[in-house]
Amino acid sequence: MFGDMMGMMNKLQEAQKKVEATKERLNTVLIDETSNDNKLKVTITANRTIKSISIDDELLEDKEMLEDYLLLTLNKAIERATTVNETEIAAVAKEGMPNIPGMDMFK
Numbered sequence: 001m002f003g004d005m006m007g008m009m010n011k012l013q014e015a016q017k018k019v020e021a022t023k024e025r026l027n028t029v030l031i032d033e034t035s036n037d038n039k040l041k042v043t044i045t046a047n048r049t050i051k052s053i054s055i056d057d058e059l060l061e062d063k064e065m066l067e068d069y070l071l072l073t074l075n076k077a078i079e080r081a082t083t084v085n086e087t088e089i090a091a092v093a094k095e096g097m098p099n100i101p102g103m104d105m106f107k
Contacts, residue, residue: 015092015093018093018095019093022088022089022092025088026045026046026047026085028045029046029084030043030046030051031044031045031046031080031084033074033080035072035073038056039058039059040055040056040073041053042074043077044074044077044081046081046084048078048081
């Protein structure tokens with residue numbers, strides 16, 4: 001019984017390490033999102049850190065339009081990054097999960 005517990009703890013620690021490694025790797029996964037007319041381009045990591053924003057000169061003449069573009073495009077980029085992030089982390093976490101009774105919700 002004690003050996004089982006130790007094995008389970010090791011598996012959990014391994015899973016945690018894998019999750020951490022995956023989080024690190026997601027810093028290097030870049031997601032590009034552009035507005036429909038390509039006047040605004042945003043690049044963020046899968047960990048939702050904004051890396052760059054490129055703005056067409058035309059947008060600089062209209063503050064309200066620029067703000068709308070930023071909100072829309074950043075939110076789309078964050079949504080995509082979140083999906084990538086959660087999918088990657090869930091896959092690693094599930095893979096490393098020991099078979100614990102009552103923990104089926106993680107599958």
